[in-house]
Amino acid sequence: MFQMVLGLACSSALRAEPTPQDNIKQAIQAGQLEQALKLLQQERQIAPKDVPLRFLEGVIQAQQGQTDKAIETFKKLTESNPDLSEAYNNLGVLYAAKGKLEESRSNLEKALQTHPSYAAAHRNLSDVQSQLAKQTYAKALQIDSKVKNSAPQLTLLGSIDPQKRAPVYAQVQTTSAAPPVGASSIESAKPAPAASTSPSVPAAVVTPTTPSTPAAQVAAAKPSTPAAAEAPKAEPKKEDAQQKHAKTDQTDVRNAVSAWAKAWSQKDMARYLGAYASSFSPPDKMSRAKWESDRQIRIVSKKTINVEINALKIEVSGNKASARFQQVYESDNFKGNSHKTLEMIKQGDRWLITRETVN
Structure with a gap:
C-alpha cells in the first residue's frame, strides 16, 4: 500500500x-x-x-x-x-x-x-x-x-x-x-552451515617405545580413555538448544515491534500495515479494509509522528508471543502515552501482529 x-x-x-x-x-x-x-x-x-x-x-x-x-x-x-x-x-x-x-x-x-x-x-x-x-x-x-x-x-x-x-x-x-542490496542482506538469505554431528574425539596416538620398557607396554595395552570421557559432550543438551531458540525468538519479536514503531513514525504505510497478520482482528468488529483505510487517513494526514517504545516485556510460547510496553506517541499537536499489548504469531521467519489492545 x-x-x-x-x-x-x-x-x-x-x-x-x-x-x-x-x-x-x-x-x-x-x-x-x-x-x-x-x-x-x-x-x-x-x-x-x-x-x-x-x-x-x-x-x-x-x-x-x-x-x-x-x-x-x-x-x-x-x-x-x-x-x-x-x-x-x-x-x-x-x-x-x-x-x-x-x-x-x-x-x-x-x-x-x-x-x-x-x-x-x-x-x-x-x-x-x-x-x-x-x-x-x-x-x-x-x-x-x-x-x-x-x-x-x-x-x-x-x-x-x-x-x-x-x-x-x-x-x-x-x-x-x-x-543494490548490501552484503549483509545477501548473506542473511544464505542457509546457515549445518552443524557437525560427529563427536569431537581425538584419535588415539601411539608413541613408539622400546619393548624393554614395561610402562610403555602397559600404556599401549590400556584402552583409549579420552574418547570415552569426551563422548557425552558431543551432542548439545536439549535444554541448551531450547534456551538458545527462545532467546532468538525474543530478539526477533523485539526487532519486529521496533520495526512496527519505526514504520509508524516514518508514515511508511506499506511496512506499517505489513506488520499485521492476515488474521489480525481490528477493534470494534471493523472490517480489515475499513480499518486500513482509517489508519491510512489518520497517519498520512499528520505532518510528523514519533512513536517510542519503553519498558518492553516479551513472552514467547511456541509460535505465539505477547509484547507489553509503554507507548509514547507524539504528532503535530498531540502527545500522550499508554500501555499497549501486541499479540503476535510467527509466520515463516516473521512475527506478525494478530491483536492490538490498550491497557
Whole structure:
C-alpha cells in the first residue's frame, strides 16, 4: 500500500465571487469533507453529468477512504472522457494504494498518452516503476518486499486543471532502479552451515617405545580413555538448544515491534500495515479494509509522528508471543502515552501482529 499526498490544485483565474465548484474545493482543502459532499450533491442535482463535479466526487471519496467507490467514479469518467488525464492519474494512485502496481502503471501510462507533459503523472509513474523494480529485485533474492521496500508518495490530483499540463520536463523526477542490496542482506538469505554431528574425539596416538620398557607396554595395552570421557559432550543438551531458540525468538519479536514503531513514525504505510497478520482482528468488529483505510487517513494526514517504545516485556510460547510496553506517541499537536499489548504469531521467519489492545 502507498502513501497518498492529496494535493488540491486551485484555479489561477481570479473571480470576484467564488463559484459553487470553488466552494466545494475550499471545503475539501479545509478538511470539511461532509460539507463538501453536501454542496456537491446539491450541484449534481442541477448538472448530474457535469465532468468537474463528478471528478470532485471521486476526490472526496478518496479522501474519505472509500477507495473502491473512488475507483469506480474515476473509471466511469475515463469511459465517457477518454482524454481526461487527471482521472487516469488518480486511478493510478488509488490502485497503487491497494497494492495493484500493474493496474497503477497501466493507468498512469494512459494519463501520459493523453497528455505526455503532465508532471504529476510523470512523477507517479516513475515511483511506481521504481517500486516494481525493487519488488522484482527482492523476489530474485527471496526477500520480502513488504519489509525491505518503503512505499513512494503519489500525488492524487484534486481538480481538472489544463494549465497543469504545460510542458514541465525540468520538474520530472527520475527514480533509479532498486538500490543494490548490501552484503549483509545477501548473506542473511544464505542457509546457515549445518552443524557437525560427529563427536569431537581425538584419535588415539601411539608413541613408539622400546619393548624393554614395561610402562610403555602397559600404556599401549590400556584402552583409549579420552574418547570415552569426551563422548557425552558431543551432542548439545536439549535444554541448551531450547534456551538458545527462545532467546532468538525474543530478539526477533523485539526487532519486529521496533520495526512496527519505526514504520509508524516514518508514515511508511506499506511496512506499517505489513506488520499485521492476515488474521489480525481490528477493534470494534471493523472490517480489515475499513480499518486500513482509517489508519491510512489518520497517519498520512499528520505532518510528523514519533512513536517510542519503553519498558518492553516479551513472552514467547511456541509460535505465539505477547509484547507489553509503554507507548509514547507524539504528532503535530498531540502527545500522550499508554500501555499497549501486541499479540503476535510467527509466520515463516516473521512475527506478525494478530491483536492490538490498550491497557
